Amino acid sequence: xxxxFAAAALQPKDFKSGYxxxxxxxxxxxxxxxxxxxxxxxxxxxPENVAVVSGIGCSSRIPAYTNCYGFHGVHGRALPAAxxxxxxxxxxxxxxxxxxxxxxxxxxxxxLHACRRNVDLTYIVMDNHVYGMTxxxxxxxxxxxxxxxxxxxxxxxxxxxxxxxxxxxxxxxxARGFSGxxxxxxxxxxxxxxxxxxxxxxxxxxxxxxxxxxRGWKEAVHPAPVAPTDDPGRAARRLxxxxxxxxxxxxxxxxxxxxxxxxAPTDSPEDLECLFRL
Amino acid sequence: xxxxxxVSVALAGSGGAGVMTAGNMLLEAAALAGYYGLMTRTSGPxxxxxxxxxxxxxxxxxxxxQDDRFQxxxxxxxxxxxxxxxxxxxxxxxxxxxxxxxxxPPEVFTRSGARYLPVxxxxxxxxxxxxxxxxxxxxxxxxxxxxSFESVEAAAKKAMKKGLEAGIAAARLGFSQASxxxxxxxxxxxxxxxxxxxxxxxAAGYGALRGGVRFVAAYPITPATELLxxxxxxxxxxxxxxxxxxxxxxxxxxxLGASYGGVPSLTATSGPGLAxxxxxxxxxxxxxxxxxxxxVMRTGPSTGIATKxxxxxxxxxxxxxxxxxxxxxxxxxxxxxxxxxxAWAVGLAESLQVPAIxxxxxxxxxxxxxxxxxxxxxxxxxxxxxxxxxxxKRYALTESGISPMAIPxxxxxxxxxxxLEHNEGGTPSSQTAxxxxxxxxxxxxxxxLDPGDAWASIEGEGETAVLTFGSCTxxxxxxxxxxxxxxxxxxxxxxxxxxxxxxxxxxxxxxxxLVVEQNHSGQFLRYLRSEYQLPxxxxxxxxxxxxxxxxxxVRQELLNWEETA
Numbered sequence: 001x002x003x004x005f006a007a008a009a010l011q012p013k014d015f016k017s018g019y020x021x022x023x024x025x026x027x028x029x030x031x032x033x034x035x036x037x038x039x040x041x042x043x044x045x046x047p048e049n050v051a052v053v054s055g056i057g058c059s060s061r062i063p064a065y066t067n068c069y070g071f072h073g074v075h076g077r078a079l080p081a082a083x084x085x086x087x088x089x090x091x092x093x094x095x096x097x098x099x100x101x102x103x104x105x106x107x108x109x110x111x112l113h114a115c116r117r118n119v120d121l122t123y124i125v126m127d128n129h130v131y132g133m134t135x136x137x138x139x140x141x142x143x144x145x146x147x148x149x150x151x152x153x154x155x156x157x158x159x160x161x162x163x164x165x166x167x168x169x170x171x172x173x174x175a176r177g178f179s180g181x182x183x184x185x186x187x188x189x190x191x192x193x194x195x196x197x198x199x200x201x202x203x204x205x206x207x208x209x210x211x212x213x214x215r216g217w218k219e220a221v222h223p224a225p226v227a228p229t230d231d232p233g234r235a236a237r238r239l240x241x242x243x244x245x246x247x248x249x250x251x252x253x254x255x256x257x258x259x260x261x262x263x264a265p266t267d268s269p270e271d272l273e274c275l276f277r278l
Numbered sequence: 279x280x281x282x283x284x285v286s287v288a289l290a291g292s293g294g295a296g297v298m299t300a301g302n303m304l305l306e307a308a309a310l311a312g313y314y315g316l317m318t319r320t321s322g323p324x325x326x327x328x329x330x331x332x333x334x335x336x337x338x339x340x341x342x343x344q345d346d347r348f349q350x351x352x353x354x355x356x357x358x359x360x361x362x363x364x365x366x367x368x369x370x371x372x373x374x375x376x377x378x379x380x381x382x383p384p385e386v387f388t389r390s391g392a393r394y395l396p397v398x399x400x401x402x403x404x405x406x407x408x409x410x411x412x413x414x415x416x417x418x419x420x421x422x423x424x425x426s427f428e429s430v431e432a433a434a435k436k437a438m439k440k441g442l443e444a445g446i447a448a449a450r451l452g453f454s455q456a457s458x459x460x461x462x463x464x465x466x467x468x469x470x471x472x473x474x475x476x477x478x479x480x481a482a483g484y485g486a487l488r489g490g491v492r493f494v495a496a497y498p499i500t501p502a503t504e505l506l507x508x509x510x511x512x513x514x515x516x517x518x519x520x521x522x523x524x525x526x527x528x529x530x531x532x533x534l535g536a537s538y539g540g541v542p543s544l545t546a547t548s549g550p551g552l553a554x555x556x557x558x559x560x561x562x563x564x565x566x567x568x569x570x571x572x573x574v575m576r577t578g579p580s581t582g583i584a585t586k587x588x589x590x591x592x593x594x595x596x597x598x599x600x601x602x603x604x605x606x607x608x609x610x611x612x613x614x615x616x617x618x619x620x621a622w623a624v625g626l627a628e629s630l631q632v633p634a635i636x637x638x639x640x641x642x643x644x645x646x647x648x649x650x651x652x653x654x655x656x657x658x659x660x661x662x663x664x665x666x667x668x669x670x671k672r673y674a675l676t677e678s679g680i681s682p683m684a685i686p687x688x689x690x691x692x693x694x695x696x697x698l699e700h701n702e703g704g705t706p707s708s709q710t711a712x713x714x715x716x717x718x719x720x721x722x723x724x725x726x727l728d729p730g731d732a733w734a735s736i737e738g739e740g741e742t743a744v745l746t747f748g749s750c751t752x753x754x755x756x757x758x759x760x761x762x763x764x765x766x767x768x769x770x771x772x773x774x775x776x777x778x779x780x781x782x783x784x785x786x787x788x789x790x791x792l793v794v795e796q797n798h799s800g801q802f803l804r805y806l807r808s809e810y811q812l813p814x815x816x817x818x819x820x821x822x823x824x825x826x827x828x829x830x831x832v833r834q835e836l837l838n839w840e841e842t843a
Contacts, residue, residue: 019705047692048686049686051686053535063694064694064704064705067692069684069687069693070693070694071535071538071565071694072565072694072695072696072697072698072706073558073697074531074557074558074561074697077527077558080523080527080528081532081535082535083495083528083532084521084532084535084536084543085535085539085686087493087521087532087536088535088537088540088541088543089536089539109524109527110524110527110528112524113523113524260519261492261493261517261519262516263517265515266515267515268516269484269487269516271515272484272487272516273474273484275480276476276484277474277651278474
C-alpha cells in the first residue's frame, strides 16, 4: 500500500466527481468514499476501467461521487447487476457498494448466491445497523432492543450475522473494516481488487444521525488478534465468537473465480441454422 | 379414403410411455416425406409419470395452427388421458387406436362417434427384444395417415441413439397393422423448399442470437426453460454466455448490468417471473439500458397452469411498470416469426436504449413445426455509442430522444446510470424541469420509432376485419383461407408503441371488427379501445387458455356475423 505513485499515476482526488454527497455531516460513508478513491489510486487504475455498482440507500449513493463508471440500480439488486457487468466485461474492475438494509435484507438472497458464485467482485457493505435514507428504521443488523418509531418496543429479532452467513454461503474472502480508518480501508479495498474472486468487506460505518451512539465505535474497534485463516471451520468459530469489532482479513480461501463469457466464438449465429435445417 | 391436405393425429399415454419421442419422430418423418407439420404438447403437472399427449398435424401447406378435430387418437394406455378430452376433440369419422390390454377407451372419447380400432401395442412390442409400444404406435399412426415407411425409418435413424433396430422393427409391425385398417391419406406433398424443423422457444433463442444477444441471465420456469436450455450451449459457440441466476430479480438485473457494459442482453421467463422483473424493467427505462425479456406466456394469475398457454400477460407487459415508462412490446404472430420478432425486439431495445418485452406463449414455445426457412436480414438496428468527447452528457436532450451511450472502458465519458431522475449529465435531480425534460425525451425516442411494415401482418381485403396478435393468428388465417374473400386480417406485431395512424389506414373501408384473443377479460380489446379508433361494430371472440381457437370457430363467428349483418 505504500508503493510510490508512478509519474502519470492519478491521485485519489482524481477519482472523485466533486458532486456534493447527500450524506449528513459526520457520516461514516464519507470515509468509505475516501478509502475507495485512495485504493483506486494505489492500484494505479484508470477511472474509466472501474465500475461502481450499487442499489438503494445512503451507502448506494457512492457511484456518482466517483469519477468511475457508475450504476445506481434498484434496491437490493446491486450484486446481480455487478455480476452481469463483470461476467460480460471481465477486464473491468467492478466494485459493489451496499448497506445493511440493501445488502442483507431486500438483497439477502443475492448475497448468499454471490458468495457461492465467486465472481471477481469487491463487495463493500457499509453497515450502520439502521435504515438511514428512510430515516431510522431497524435493519437486519439492528440490536433487538433498539427502539424506533416503526418498532417502538424494539424488533425482538436476533441480529443477522453477515460474516458468518458469508462464510456459510461459500464466500472466499471475508474482511471487516472501519470507516474511522480510511487508510486501513483503502488497504483492504486494494487487496480486495487484487484478489481474484468475490471479496466481502463489511465496513462499520456509523450513522451519526439515527445512531449517534455509534460514534463510540472508534473506541471499540481493534485489529484482529490473529492472522486470517484459510480453514472455514476455524473461521466459523472465530466469527461466531468475535465481538463484532475485529478489523482486518478474517478468512481467506482459494477457490477459483467464476467466469463466463466464451473466450472466442467458434461459430457465427448463422452457422447454428444447421441445427434446424431439414 | 379421399386424400386431404391435412391430417391431425394425437398420441397419448402416461409419462414414460414415450409419446413425445414417438410424436417427434412422426413429425420428422412427415417433414422428411416433404410435408409441413406441427406438434404441440400437453401434459399433466407431474414431474414424471403423469399423462401426456403429443398433438400432431401433417399438412401440404405451412401451418402452426391446430385443426378443428383429430382424425386419429392413439393411446399407449388410457390412464388419466381422459383429462385431456377438451384438448383432443374427435368427430364421427375419427379413429381411436388403443391397446385392448389397457381397457376400453374412455367414454369421453367414444361418445364423439369415433371408431375404435384395438391394436395390441404392448403385445406386438413384446415380440421383439428391446422394443417399446410407442414405436409400434408410431408405425400405426404413420400407416394410418399414409406416410411411407422409409420416412419413418429415416426419422428413427436421426432420433434414436440406442435400440434403433428394435425400434424400427416395432414401427414396422405397427405399420403393417395399419395396412389392414381403413385410414386416411394425404394429398401429395408440395414441391420441396428450404425448411426448418424448430420449436418456438428455439426460434426465439435463435432470433436473440441473430439480433446480437451475447449475454443471458435466467431462472428456470415452465414453459420458457427450453429456450434457455437451447441458448446455453449456443451462446458459448458464438462467444457469449448464459448465467443461471438465483431468481428472476437477479436475472433481469444481471442482464441490465451486462447491457450497461455494452453487451446486448436478454432474459426469458413466464408470467410469474415477468411480475418479479417489473421493477428492474422500470430501471431499464429510467437509466436507458437496453434489455429484452421474452415472456413465454402461460395461464395466470399466480402460478396458474404452468404447462398451458394463454395470452393474459398483455396487460402487465404494456402497463405493468410504475411511473410513466415508455418501452417496447413485440409479439411474434407465427411460430417461425419467433425468430424475426425476437431479433427485431433486440434491435429495437438496442437502438432505442429501452427494455423490450417479447410476448411469445406456451403454444408457440413448446410446439415444434416444419416451417419455411425464415429469410433474415442482418441486424441493422444498433446501439448509438458515445465516442470519447468533451462535455459528454449521457442523457443529452437530443431531437430523437436517443443520446449516445458511453460504454465502460471508454475514456472521458464516465457517468452513472441511474434509476433516480437525473439531469442531462446523469446527476440525480429532483427538479421539476429535469423530470419533465427527461420524461419527454424517453417518450420521444419510443414514439418516433418508425417500424415500417413490420408493425403488423395485414392479409386479405374486406369489410370485416379481424384484429388479433400472437398465436391466435394461425387459426384466423386458416378460417380466412376457408371462407374465401371478404375478410381482412390485421395481426399486430408491435404492441407498444401503438401505431394508431397505421391501423386507421389499414382499416379504411372496414365496417366491422372482430377482436380475437386468448384471455378471459379481453385485454387486447381494451388495449385497442384505449389506443385506437376502431371503425363500425366491434365484437370480441375470446376465451382463456389453454384451448387454442379452432379455425372453424373463427369461421363460424365470421359467417354468423355476416348473415345477421
